[in-house]
Amino acid sequence: MWSRGLASVCARTSNACIFGSNLKPTRLPVQAWHSRLSAFGCLRGNRVDLREIVGTTGVANAMDQVAGMATAVLDAASSVAGSLKRKQEKKVGTHNGTFHCDEALGCFMIRMTEKFGGAEVVRTRDQKILDTLDAVLDVGGTYNPEIDRYDHHQRGFDQVFGHGFATKLSSAGLVYKHYGEEIVAKELGLDLQHPDVERVYLAVYKSFMEAIDAVDNGIRQYDTDSPPKYANDTYLSARVGRLNPDWMDENGPEKEDQAFHQAMELAGKEFLENLRYYGRSWLPARSIVAECLAARKDAHESGEIMILKQFCPWKQHLFELEQELQLKPTIKYVVYQDDRSGSWRVQAVALSPGMFESRKALPAPWRGLRDEELSKVAGIEGGVFVHMSGFIGGANSFQGTMEMAKRALAFSETA
Structure with a gap:
């Protein structure tokens, strides 16, 4: 087995490699195989009988065959590592200073996508830095989904979610509008074109996302000028706001960024809880009612x-x-x-x-x-x-x- 065979492979001299386990030692020029020896290490533990390969093909052919196997494994690992590295190299920007629920949730959601999975979050208002980033949320004065720019503060911005919803979007709503179906499909384990994806996508906007958009844009819930009869600071946007560093404490960029990541976790946790409720409870219930109604x-x-x-x-x-x-x-x-x-x-x-x-x-x-x-x-x-x-x-x-x-x-x- 490889646990024994590889031990023999590693017994080298300056000019030759001793190859075999319970086999007749065979000397081969190291220069011919040196580039391949590291590849054998990745196969340690694989249930491949080296003696059988050598017995049927000879030592030289065996080394070619097994080295090819090892190289294929290394190539696959390299491809995965390269993919992960590319994802890690992505950078998503938002503004520094006081943060709000919309950009905290927007950053959480966009990092759930295939395109921006595991991306670094950069908090700055420096336009020169923002221009170098892969995506920018809630800052920069631009809405352009083709280049992943999702600000909603600029004059003339009037984007809404559509599908009968008329609430002006925040940065979170913009990210959800363009990437929400991908996120829903991933969480439900469904193909993007499955009809249940759109059903949950719309239900989550109605029950969760629209309120984030409305609060951030200062839209009243009721058409009245009367002051509210009681205060309600228990909603998500208010709880995210309270995570900002206190004005009486000594604050710095590092502490502020730590608080922002807490806000991302809080907003993201509630978003996922809502999405999963609609996937695991709401959607099956809808199917039952539809069947009974029919x-x-x-x-x-x-x-x-x-x-x-x-x-x-x-x-x-x-x-x-x-x-x-x-x-x-x-x-x-x-x-x-x-x-x-x-x-x-x-x-x-x-x-x-x-x-x-x-x-x-x-x-x-x-x-x-x-x-x-x-x-x-x-x-x-x-x-x-x-x-x-x-x-x-x-x-x-x-x-x-x-x-x-x-x-x-x-x-x-x-x-």
Whole structure:
């Protein structure tokens, strides 16, 4: 084996190399093989029987054969090392001084890409230095994705994410716009063209990235001039801001850069948590709701009752899918099994996300009733309860709960 064979290879004289293990020693001119000897070292531990090779091909041919194997390994290692070196040589620039969430997150994200993986982050406002860097974020007065310049402070900048979003982009939003799909595909382990990549890409912008853009650009969340009734400094941009060195401490570029890298880690960690939630939880739930929505007429001929065959977060998906499919009529009730109690529920769908008012609440005569009284009034078996607001109720069996949904759909408050 190589662990023994290579030991013999290394037993050299000034003019010859002793080659073999339990073989007849053979002297070959060192000059002919000297350039190849280092290549043998990389094969140590490989399960190749040197004696077999020599026995069938002869010593000289064996050395040619094995040296070729070693050279191939070294070439591959050299290629990988060269690739890593090229990545390490990339430099991404942003401004020094007080930092914000957008450039901290932008630097984190761009270093997740194939093009800028492991790139060094350079913090400066010196334009001569910025001009030499491979990418520049949040400084430099230029937005040009072809040369990886992602500033948003210059006059006339009006870039938005698109896809129905109208919020002005920050440097983080610009990086996400151009590299987000690559990052999502990598994290989900999917091909870039897979439809789930775009779904998660858009969902992450809506749920996470847009707020970063809006806060950095000073865009109000609500159209009102009234002052807020309470302070909220718990959001990501505020927490990143607090990582800046305190004004009362002695500060220098080194301490400031250390704080910036902390900010990158914090923003990046939350970004990845959000992305992974959408990939591992949100996306499977959407598939379940889409499947159940497609089978709605199997549940009831009206198409207004949906049976959720597996419990999952369904409300947001239902609204979005109805809009995408331009569904008419819309779903009025969702029947599902509670994942904790195991009992069955019928829930009235809200008019829109975040609203308490239902499209068609459970009948007023049922509200607040329980058990036998509810069963009697509603005309069903095994009634358990109906909430006072009429937004949810249930029975002790699937059949009883489905009957509640059907009777509620047919019920007229004016009758």
